[in-house]
Amino acid sequence: MNDIIGAGPRRVDGRLKVTGHAQYTADHGLKRMAYAYGVYSTIASGRVTRIDVDEAQRMPGVLGIYHHGHFTELYRPPKMKLNPDKIDRLVKVDESRLPFEDDRVYYAGQFVAMVVADSFEQARAAAYKVKVEYKEEPALATLAQAKRVQSPKTAGSDYSRGDPQAGFDKAAHRIDVTYTTPVETHNPMEMHATTAYWEGDRLFVYESTQSVIVHRNTLARIFGLSPDKVELQSPFIGSGFGSKLWAWPHSPATCAVARLVGRPVQFVVPRPQMFTTTGHRPATEQRLRLATDDQGKLLSVRHESVNSTSFTDQNTESCGSVTKSLYSCPNLAVTHATLQVNHGTPTSMRAPGAAPGLFALESAMDEMAEAIGMDPLAFRKLNASTRDESKDMPWSSNHLQEAFDKAAAKFGWDKRTPEPGSMRDGHEIIGYGLAACNWDAMRCACEARVSLRADGTAYVTCGAQDIGTGTYTIVAQAVSKITGLPLEKITVQLGDSSFPPGPVSGGSWATASVLPAVAEATRDAIEQLKSFAIEDGPFKGADPKALEFTNGRLVKGNDALGFGHLLTTRRLSSAEGEARTQTADKSDVSIRSFGAHFVEVRWDPGISRLRVSRVVSAIDVGQVINAKAAANQVEGAIVMAIGMAMFEATHYDERNAMPTNNDYAEYVVPVHADQPPELDVILLDYPDYALNEFGARGIGEIGITGLAAAIANAVYHATGKRIRDLPITLDKLMDEVPQTV
Amino acid sequence: MSDSISPNRRSFLKSVGVSSLAVASAPVWVQAIQAAPVDDTQQSLQPGEQRITLKVNGQAHTLNVPANAILLDVLRDRLQLTGTKKGCDHGQCGACTLHVNGTAVNSCLSLAVSHDGDEITTIEGLEKDGKLHPVQEAFWEHDAYQCGYCTSGQIMSAVAILNDPSIGSDDSSVREAMSGNICRCGAYKNILAAIQSARGKVKGAS
Structure with a gap:
C-alpha cells in the first residue's frame, strides 16, 4: 500500500506546460497546412442578400471562399438524450443549425463566410475584403425585451411537492423577491480551434474539446461517416468551462473546407467571436418566494426561473435544480422556462443552473433570515436537509453542517455584528456574508487500457481528456496506488478518440468516472500477469489467487518477481488489462457535494471601492485525489465566481442586439490584483464510496456555486444595499451608502 | 523529403x-513541421514582403515576412515556436508575452518587420542545458497553472518582474505587476506563491 491517493505530487504533465511544449490544437503545424479565417454577420437578425467575393478572390494566396451559396451539404446531428451509461455513443451539438445552411442570420457574429488561404495573414486580409449585404430584421437583444413580446416557453422540467401556495399563505414570515443574472461568457484562455485534414474518406482532427469521443461521434454524423473513419485528438486543452463540451459551427466548417481545398486547414475562433458563436451562460430572471413559521422553519419555497435562449434552440438553465433538495421544506415548487433572443445558442457554463440558481436562492435565504430576525448561519443550519426530499432518499454523504461550523470558526463569523455598515476599519466598511455551495455528483461509463510493460513501466490510455484539472496526474496516481509503481514509471495518454472511450470532462464527472475504469484495467493487467507467472518459474502451478502484487512485484511467501523481469524472461512485451465501468447505482441514495463559503468584503465609500478581502470555504467533495490540484480547482472556481459576482456581463446593444463588449478588455474578468489576499479552502475529505471505490465525487464546479450570493450578502452587510441584479458593479452601490465616521 | x-x-x-x-x-x-533555423535568403521577396533577421533564443533566422505579419504569428507559424500563445490577439490577455531585447512585450501587438535585428526570448528559451529556469521550476512545484495555456505568458512576465528593480517584492506589488496576464482558470494564488518562491534564485532574466 502506498498513500499516493490524497497526496499532492506535482503534475506529471507539468514539465510540458512550463516549457511551452504542451501542444494545444493550434500548435499543430502540419505540412502544406492552409489557414481559414471567418466572416461574421454584422446584423443580429435577418437574411444575407448578397455576398461579393470578387475582390477577396483575387487576393494573394486565396484557396477558396465558402458561404451558404457555395458549400458542402452537411447532415444535422440527431437530438439525443444524455445517457451516462452510453456516454461513448452520444452525439450532441447545442446549436442545431449547422454553418452555412441557408441565408438566415439569427445572431450577430454568426458565420456568413469562411476564407481559406496559404497563410494566416492572407486569409485574414482576404476575409476583410468579402462584402456581405443583408436584409436586416428587428432583433431582440435582452431577456427584458423578449419578455415584452413573448410568453415564456416551459422547459418541461417543473417540479413540486406539498402545497407551496397554501404553505406560503399561512406562514408567519414571507418574502417575494426577483433576481437577475446577465449573459456570461466562458472565455477559456485557449480560443476554440480546429486543425483538420482528410485522407480519402478518413477525417483527422485536432480539436480543443472537452470530449474527444462525443466530438468524434458528432463529426462522423455531420459528414455521414462511420465513427471509425474519424479520429480526433485533444492532448491539451486550454480549458473550456463548458464551452468546449459540444461542437460549435467552426468545427464542421473547418473540416468541410479542409476537404474542399484538399489540404490540412487550421482555424482559430477569434476572441470577439468567442462571445458569439461558441456558447455562453444565458441571462436569467428568477423569482423566489420563501416563507417560514415563527421559529424560522421553511414552510414554502418557490423558485421560478426564466432564461434567454436562441431562436434556433431551447436550452434551459436549470436554476432550481439545487433548490429542490438543499434545504428541508415540505412545500416546494421549481419551474424553468425560456424566452428567445437574438444571441447564439447558450450552453452549460461551469456549474450550469447551480451558479445562477444559488446566487438567487442563497441571497433569498439571507433576505428571509433578516425578515425573521435570525442570524443567516443559524437560519441555514436550522433548515439544512437531512435527506434528499426531492427524491425521498438518504444522502450518501452530507457534511454541510460540519462545513458551516469549520468555515465559520476559521473565518470568525462570531465577530459579525448584524447591523449593516456596523463593522468598520478606518475608512473602510467591512461586510461579512456566507452561502452554501452544492453540486450533483455523477459518474459515466468509461473504458481504459493499462499495459504493464517489459521495461517495468505502466502505460495507460483512456479516451478522456485533461482540460487542466489534473486528470493525467490523478490517473497516474490511481495506477501507482494499485501497482506500487512510482509516478515516473507510469505514462498516461488521454485525449485521443482512438483510445478506449472515456467520459466528457465536464460536470465534475471525469474523476469519478475515469478512476474506477483505470483501476479495474490495472487489476485486469495484473491478472494476466499472474496467468503468465504460473506457467513457469518460481510460481509454476501456483494458484493465481495466492499471488500478491505489491510494489511492482508478484509475491508468494519468500518468492518475489518483478513484473518487468517476468515479462522479459518470457519474451513478452506486456501484460494487458482492459475495463469498462458503468455508472453508480443511485436507486436508493442521492449523491451530491456540499460546502459553505464565507466572504469578507471591504467597501470604501469615499472612493467607491469594493474588494473581496477574504474567503474561507469548507467543502466536502469526497476523497481528494491530488491535494494540490484539488485545492487549485476550488480556488480557481472562487476566482471565477468573484468575476460572476462583481464584473462579468456580456452586453448587447438594445437597438440591434450587437454585442458591445466582446473582448477581453471590455468583458472584465478577475486578474491577479482581484485575488483576495486571504483565500482558505478546507476540503473535508470524507470518501463517498456510494459513487466509486475511490470515494471521489469530482471538484470542478462546486467552488463557483454559492459564492456570488456570499459576496452579495457581504455587500449588503457592508452597505445596506441588497443587489439582486448581477454583477455587483460600483454604480449599483453609489447611492445612499452609509456615512463613514 | x-x-x-x-x-x-x-x-x-x-x-x-x-x-x-x-x-x-x-x-x-x-x-508536423519541426522548429528549425529558417533562412529565406534564397527566396525572392514577394510584393509587400520585407527581409528581417530575428535572433530567437540564441538562434538567428532570416525571414521574408509580409508587412502585415505579427511577431506572434511569425514565431508560431514560420518558426514553429508554439510555446507562445495567442489568447486574444488584442494585447488584452498577456498569453503572448515574450522578451524583446530583455523587455517583456505582448507579441500580438507587434509587427514582425519592426523587429529586424532584435533578440527575442520565448518560453522555449528559458530552459538551459536541460535545466529548467527557477521560475519554471517554481510554477511546476506550486501548481501555478491549470490548463497551462496562459502559463508561458505568466512565466515570461514573472521573469521580467523579478528582474525589474522598480517593482516591489511584496505580494500586492507582484499582483499589480502581473495583472496584465489573465489566468481564466484562476490559479492566481499559486502563481503568486511560485513567483515569490523563485525570488532570489533568478539572476539575469534572459
Whole structure:
C-alpha cells in the first residue's frame, strides 16, 4: 500500500506546460497546412442578400471562399438524450443549425463566410475584403425585451411537492423577491480551434474539446461517416468551462473546407467571436418566494426561473435544480422556462443552473433570515436537509453542517455584528456574508487500457481528456496506488478518440468516472500477469489467487518477481488489462457535494471601492485525489465566481442586439490584483464510496456555486444595499451608502 | 523529403517515451513541421514582403515576412515556436508575452518587420542545458497553472518582474505587476506563491 491517493505530487504533465511544449490544437503545424479565417454577420437578425467575393478572390494566396451559396451539404446531428451509461455513443451539438445552411442570420457574429488561404495573414486580409449585404430584421437583444413580446416557453422540467401556495399563505414570515443574472461568457484562455485534414474518406482532427469521443461521434454524423473513419485528438486543452463540451459551427466548417481545398486547414475562433458563436451562460430572471413559521422553519419555497435562449434552440438553465433538495421544506415548487433572443445558442457554463440558481436562492435565504430576525448561519443550519426530499432518499454523504461550523470558526463569523455598515476599519466598511455551495455528483461509463510493460513501466490510455484539472496526474496516481509503481514509471495518454472511450470532462464527472475504469484495467493487467507467472518459474502451478502484487512485484511467501523481469524472461512485451465501468447505482441514495463559503468584503465609500478581502470555504467533495490540484480547482472556481459576482456581463446593444463588449478588455474578468489576499479552502475529505471505490465525487464546479450570493450578502452587510441584479458593479452601490465616521 | 500527408502511427508509437509523459510532444498522424533555423535568403521577396533577421533564443533566422505579419504569428507559424500563445490577439490577455531585447512585450501587438535585428526570448528559451529556469521550476512545484495555456505568458512576465528593480517584492506589488496576464482558470494564488518562491534564485532574466 502506498498513500499516493490524497497526496499532492506535482503534475506529471507539468514539465510540458512550463516549457511551452504542451501542444494545444493550434500548435499543430502540419505540412502544406492552409489557414481559414471567418466572416461574421454584422446584423443580429435577418437574411444575407448578397455576398461579393470578387475582390477577396483575387487576393494573394486565396484557396477558396465558402458561404451558404457555395458549400458542402452537411447532415444535422440527431437530438439525443444524455445517457451516462452510453456516454461513448452520444452525439450532441447545442446549436442545431449547422454553418452555412441557408441565408438566415439569427445572431450577430454568426458565420456568413469562411476564407481559406496559404497563410494566416492572407486569409485574414482576404476575409476583410468579402462584402456581405443583408436584409436586416428587428432583433431582440435582452431577456427584458423578449419578455415584452413573448410568453415564456416551459422547459418541461417543473417540479413540486406539498402545497407551496397554501404553505406560503399561512406562514408567519414571507418574502417575494426577483433576481437577475446577465449573459456570461466562458472565455477559456485557449480560443476554440480546429486543425483538420482528410485522407480519402478518413477525417483527422485536432480539436480543443472537452470530449474527444462525443466530438468524434458528432463529426462522423455531420459528414455521414462511420465513427471509425474519424479520429480526433485533444492532448491539451486550454480549458473550456463548458464551452468546449459540444461542437460549435467552426468545427464542421473547418473540416468541410479542409476537404474542399484538399489540404490540412487550421482555424482559430477569434476572441470577439468567442462571445458569439461558441456558447455562453444565458441571462436569467428568477423569482423566489420563501416563507417560514415563527421559529424560522421553511414552510414554502418557490423558485421560478426564466432564461434567454436562441431562436434556433431551447436550452434551459436549470436554476432550481439545487433548490429542490438543499434545504428541508415540505412545500416546494421549481419551474424553468425560456424566452428567445437574438444571441447564439447558450450552453452549460461551469456549474450550469447551480451558479445562477444559488446566487438567487442563497441571497433569498439571507433576505428571509433578516425578515425573521435570525442570524443567516443559524437560519441555514436550522433548515439544512437531512435527506434528499426531492427524491425521498438518504444522502450518501452530507457534511454541510460540519462545513458551516469549520468555515465559520476559521473565518470568525462570531465577530459579525448584524447591523449593516456596523463593522468598520478606518475608512473602510467591512461586510461579512456566507452561502452554501452544492453540486450533483455523477459518474459515466468509461473504458481504459493499462499495459504493464517489459521495461517495468505502466502505460495507460483512456479516451478522456485533461482540460487542466489534473486528470493525467490523478490517473497516474490511481495506477501507482494499485501497482506500487512510482509516478515516473507510469505514462498516461488521454485525449485521443482512438483510445478506449472515456467520459466528457465536464460536470465534475471525469474523476469519478475515469478512476474506477483505470483501476479495474490495472487489476485486469495484473491478472494476466499472474496467468503468465504460473506457467513457469518460481510460481509454476501456483494458484493465481495466492499471488500478491505489491510494489511492482508478484509475491508468494519468500518468492518475489518483478513484473518487468517476468515479462522479459518470457519474451513478452506486456501484460494487458482492459475495463469498462458503468455508472453508480443511485436507486436508493442521492449523491451530491456540499460546502459553505464565507466572504469578507471591504467597501470604501469615499472612493467607491469594493474588494473581496477574504474567503474561507469548507467543502466536502469526497476523497481528494491530488491535494494540490484539488485545492487549485476550488480556488480557481472562487476566482471565477468573484468575476460572476462583481464584473462579468456580456452586453448587447438594445437597438440591434450587437454585442458591445466582446473582448477581453471590455468583458472584465478577475486578474491577479482581484485575488483576495486571504483565500482558505478546507476540503473535508470524507470518501463517498456510494459513487466509486475511490470515494471521489469530482471538484470542478462546486467552488463557483454559492459564492456570488456570499459576496452579495457581504455587500449588503457592508452597505445596506441588497443587489439582486448581477454583477455587483460600483454604480449599483453609489447611492445612499452609509456615512463613514 | 516527401510532403505527402498520411497517418503516421509508427512515428507516433515511437514517440511514446517510457520515462516521461510524451503527450503530443511529437508528431502524430501527419508529419508536423519541426522548429528549425529558417533562412529565406534564397527566396525572392514577394510584393509587400520585407527581409528581417530575428535572433530567437540564441538562434538567428532570416525571414521574408509580409508587412502585415505579427511577431506572434511569425514565431508560431514560420518558426514553429508554439510555446507562445495567442489568447486574444488584442494585447488584452498577456498569453503572448515574450522578451524583446530583455523587455517583456505582448507579441500580438507587434509587427514582425519592426523587429529586424532584435533578440527575442520565448518560453522555449528559458530552459538551459536541460535545466529548467527557477521560475519554471517554481510554477511546476506550486501548481501555478491549470490548463497551462496562459502559463508561458505568466512565466515570461514573472521573469521580467523579478528582474525589474522598480517593482516591489511584496505580494500586492507582484499582483499589480502581473495583472496584465489573465489566468481564466484562476490559479492566481499559486502563481503568486511560485513567483515569490523563485525570488532570489533568478539572476539575469534572459
